[in-house]
Amino acid sequence: MSTVTSIDQPRYKVRFRDPQIEMAHGAGGKASRRLIEGLFLPLLCEASPEPLSDAAHVRINGASIAITTDSFVVKPLRFPGGSIGELAVNGTVNDLAVSGARAEVLVTTFVLEAGLPSSVLEEEVRAMADTARQAGVTIVGGDTKVVEHGKADRMYISTCGVGSPIAGLHLSAGAVRPGDKILLSGPIGDHGITILLARGELDLEANLRSDTRSVLPLVEALASAVGGSIRWMRDPTRGGVATSLNELTRDCGLGVVLREESIPLRDEVRGACELLGLDPLHIANEGQFLAVVSPECANAALESLRATPGGHEARIIGEIRKQPAGAVLVVTSYGGSRIVDMLVGDPLPRIC
Amino acid sequence: MKYVDEFREPALITRTVEEIKRLADTQRQYRIMEVCGGHTHAIYRFGLKDVLPSNIELIHGPGCPVCVLPMGRIDDGLSMAEDPSVIFAAFGDMMRVPGTHGSPLEHKARGMDIRIVYSPTDALKLAAKNPDRHVMFFAIGFETTAPSTALTLMRAKAEGIRNFSVFCNHVTIIPAIRAILDSPDMRIDAFIGPGHVSTVIGCRPYEWIARSERKPIAVSGFEPLDILQGIVMLLRQLRDGESKVENQYKRVVPWEGNRAALRVMAEVFQLRPYFEWRGMGFISQSALRINDQFAAWDAEHRFHIPGVRVTDPKAAQCGEVLKGVLKPAQCKLFATECTPERPVGALMVSSEGSCAAYFNYEHRKASTLTNISVPA
Amino acid sequence: MCLAIPGKVVELFHDERPTALVDVVGVKRRIDLGLLQDDLPEPGDWVLIHVGFAMSRISEGDALDQLEMLTMLGEQDAAMAEVRGLGMTEPDERGSP
Numbered sequence: 009m010s011t012v013t014s015i016d017q018p019r020y021k022v023r024f025r026d027p028q029i030e031m032a033h034g035a036g037g038k039a040s041r042r043l044i045e046g047l048f049l050p051l052l053c054e055a056s057p058e059p060l061s062d063a064a065h066v067r068i069n070g071a072s073i074a075i076t077t078d079s080f081v082v083k084p085l086r087f088p089g090g091s092i093g094e095l096a097v098n099g100t101v102n103d104l105a106v107s108g109a110r111a112e113v114l115v116t117t118f119v120l121e122a123g124l125p126s127s128v129l130e131e132e133v134r135a136m137a138d139t140a141r142q143a144g145v146t147i148v149g150g151d152t153k154v155v156e157h158g159k160a161d162r163m164y165i166s167t168c169g170v171g172s173p174i175a176g177l178h179l180s181a182g183a184v185r186p187g188d189k190i191l192l193s194g195p196i197g198d199h200g201i202t203i204l205l206a207r208g209e210l211d212l213e214a215n216l217r218s219d220t221r222s223v224l225p226l227v228e229a230l231a232s233a234v235g236g237s238i239r240w241m242r243d244p245t246r247g248g249v250a251t252s253l254n255e256l257t258r259d260c261g262l263g264v265v266l267r268e269e270s271i272p273l274r275d276e277v278r279g280a281c282e283l284l285g286l287d288p289l290h291i292a293n294e295g296q297f298l299a300v301v302s303p304e305c306a307n308a309a310l311e312s313l314r315a316t317p318g319g320h321e322a323r324i325i326g327e328i329r330k331q332p333a334g335a336v337l338v339v340t341s342y343g344g345s346r347i348v349d350m351l352v353g354d355p356l357p358r359i360c
Numbered sequence: 361m362k363y364v365d366e367f368r369e370p371a372l373i374t375r376t377v378e379e380i381k382r383l384a385d386t387q388r389q390y391r392i393m394e395v396c397g398g399h400t401h402a403i404y405r406f407g408l409k410d411v412l413p414s415n416i417e418l419i420h421g422p423g424c425p426v427c428v429l430p431m432g433r434i435d436d437g438l439s440m441a442e443d444p445s446v447i448f449a450a451f452g453d454m455m456r457v458p459g460t461h462g463s464p465l466e467h468k469a470r471g472m473d474i475r476i477v478y479s480p481t482d483a484l485k486l487a488a489k490n491p492d493r494h495v496m497f498f499a500i501g502f503e504t505t506a507p508s509t510a511l512t513l514m515r516a517k518a519e520g521i522r523n524f525s526v527f528c529n530h531v532t533i534i535p536a537i538r539a540i541l542d543s544p545d546m547r548i549d550a551f552i553g554p555g556h557v558s559t560v561i562g563c564r565p566y567e568w569i570a571r572s573e574r575k576p577i578a579v580s581g582f583e584p585l586d587i588l589q590g591i592v593m594l595l596r597q598l599r600d601g602e603s604k605v606e607n608q609y610k611r612v613v614p615w616e617g618n619r620a621a622l623r624v625m626a627e628v629f630q631l632r633p634y635f636e637w638r639g640m641g642f643i644s645q646s647a648l649r650i651n652d653q654f655a656a657w658d659a660e661h662r663f664h665i666p667g668v669r670v671t672d673p674k675a676a677q678c679g680e681v682l683k684g685v686l687k688p689a690q691c692k693l694f695a696t697e698c699t700p701e702r703p704v705g706a707l708m709v710s711s712e713g714s715c716a717a718y719f720n721y722e723h724r725k726a727s728t729l730t731n732i733s734v735p736a
Numbered sequence: 737m738c739l740a741i742p743g744k745v746v747e748l749f750h751d752e753r754p755t756a757l758v759d760v761v762g763v764k765r766r767i768d769l770g771l772l773q774d775d776l777p778e779p780g781d782w783v784l785i786h787v788g789f790a791m792s793r794i795s796e797g798d799a800l801d802q803l804e805m806l807t808m809l810g811e812q813d814a815a816m817a818e819v820r821g822l823g824m825t826e827p828d829e830r831g832s833p
Binding site: 361375376379396451478480504505508511519554557559582613618621624 | 742752772773784791795801802803806
């Protein structure tokens with residue numbers, strides 16, 4: 009947990025050298041990280057540099073709170089399994105959950121494109137209200153701006169969530185040790201592939217839905233089962249499991265080794281990925297999370313997830329090792345292996 | 361997945377690897393080239409180098425159609441799309457290839473209408489749906505992909521869809537293999553032949569490699585068992601002093617190829633007298649152009665293109681890596697100035713280019729790992 | 737070159753161009769059969785798909801033959817080992833088909 013410190017700390021120099029902002033800077037991969045670490049952190053964060061996490065835990069007048077924010081830009085706005093409104097609520101609830109906090113209140117801002125039918129806006133606001141109710145969180149305020157036709161891709165939503173820390177959790181990349189096990193709450197790739205297909209450009213049909221949901225109930229189940237033995241958690245959104253685990257290896261200086269056949273994957277996601285030449289480990293998820301736990305508690309942790317509604321597909325997918333330091337390795341059952349790196353931008357279909 | 365999972369079966373893979381170890385003469389160093397970029401990608405993706413004995417070296421060949429495309433051609437394609445009435449359509453593979461002023465994706469971010477398509481017919485559909493725009497399809501690929509482009513052009517003509525054109529950058533595989541074998545600093549013992557190209561051209565076109573060059577060649581599929589079985593076939597031939605063309609990928613590759621595909625190619629394309637291959641220079645009769653019957657759909661006729669030759673930085677050793685003379689890590693720019701994020705040379709651009717494949721899947725592994733055991 | 741995936745033909749269409757609805761573990765796409773005009777597949781057949789075109793029909797017989805050949809690799813070796821163990825053959829008789 010970081011304390012809000014005085015302004016005596018030396019300011020860090022801006023190290024971001026890219027001449028202009030490109031799409032890659034928003035994709036959640038290497039370029040995004042460069043922007044955050046090279047420009048935002050040095051100028052905005054005067055506290056001692058801690059590894060980046062999904063939410064900040066701070067003390068204000070003796071009260072411990074967690075706070076996070078996220079923005080949602082998605083095309084199309086509605087897709088099988090959800091819509092931008094649901095993502096906007098669940099995304100922030102999940103960021104707080106994996107940082108070890110229970111979301112209590114949300115505020116939200118809308119940037120709306122002039123010409124957007126009001127019915128579309130109403131549908132999204134209803135979706136947000138329903139999702140907030142389901143997630144047990146209250147929306148207490150917001151702001152709206154309207155921009156000219158042609159900007160804002162119909163609607164951008166951002167949410168800021170405030171929550172209370174879940175007792176017994178002490179999460180940090182620094183707590184991770186060789187031998188720790190890595191758990192994944194369920195099948196990957198559902199959201200990203202659903203969005204890709206919903207855009208209609210690839211003419212593929214599949215019975216797939218976005219996995220958007222609050223992972224808080226699963227996190228709470230895990231916390232009550234094995235609390236103090238959870239070292240680190242993250243929700244693998246844009247950039248997928250590969251990006252989240254690569255960030256972990258960079259933050260803790262250790263390595264991740266995953267067992268390929270343990271990674272839960274729906275057939276249709278696999279089929280779409282094989283057809284398009286994509287790696288499921290790079291595809292976005294909106295209803296899953298990763299947890300690193302001590303090896304003694306791994307089985308109990310897994311059982312607690314499996315016993316919770318929505319957690320029945322949880323698996324142990326790998327472990328932390330000393331090597332390959334700073335990298336993620338995927339091993340096949342016949343002993344072959346490959347490094348899985350963060351992508352630069354979004355994953356693109358290929359034919360070669 | 362049927363016809364996929366059976367060929368990734370771990371017990372069979374282990375057994376085939378044991379056969380390879382039995383066959384490989386420990387006193388000998390084997391240099392086997394896989395021609396096709398798809399094989400390069402598969403080898404890395406399935407971690408096959410980890411299971412092969414160390415005296416079998418896999419050399420990556422030039423069969424990566426994105427890698428061998430000269431930067432000038434990308435500039436030409438993008439110049440056509442500067443007209444706001446033009447929609448630039450291409451496979452995802454092309455999107456990050458850098459032109460002199462940025463990649464197609466970067467041009468898209470600046471406002472150019474650039475779309476990813478999965479099939480050339482999707483590009484034609486785009487044209488039919490947008491009669492007031494012109495759709496220009498940037499066609500790339502070897503003989504695997506060329507027939508699909510050809511058929512699409514025939515459809516465009518038959519259906520009278522005039523707001524459609526193709527910028528043809530199809531190349532052919534045999535001249536590339538010939539260039540490898542003609543290269544003085546080359547030493548290849550045997551070839552893993554390109555399985556999907558062969559579904560179109562069949563196995564006959566490789567007979568000269570076996571007969572005149574006396575190198576074994578096994579036309580192989582892309583699953584781990586296919587590649588490994590191909591290696592078994594090659595090792596057996598080398599052991600027995602044979603050199604012939606074998607078809608490992610029988611379930612899909614007909615020895616005589618696909619006559620219908622060859623027919624449509626002949627109807628639409630003809631060979632260019634020569635074409636520049638990035639990193640390899642000009643190779644004669646190695647690329648296709650759209651013939652006069654389809655001139656109205658040929659982007660090189662419809663548009664005026666700059667046609668400027670852009671030379672690669674001298675420090676980039678793409679040619680040598682493409683021909684298998686150097687390994688990716690041996691190029692001076694590898695992982696320093698030339699990375700997948702900021703590619704300098706051709707081979708770092710495509711995900712199946714040997715430098716990109718090595719960088720993405722392998723390179724941090726090499727120095728740090730000894731034994732990789734599967735986690736419990 | 738070249739990503740190509742096996743898919744199962746679910747339904748055929750005979751409009752201006754021959755196409756088929758093909759299924760790849762639940763993902764479906766309309767695939768052009770123009771390159772298989774000389775040997776059109778039937779529903780239930782498997783084809784190799786590349787850029788939205790069927791390139792070739794997949795032969796189940798050849799696939800099974802290949803798998804059997806590979807399965808026999810180990811068995812040949814076991815048989816050879818047994819034979820060697822009985823002192824009946826030279827130890828360098830390795831892996832012959």
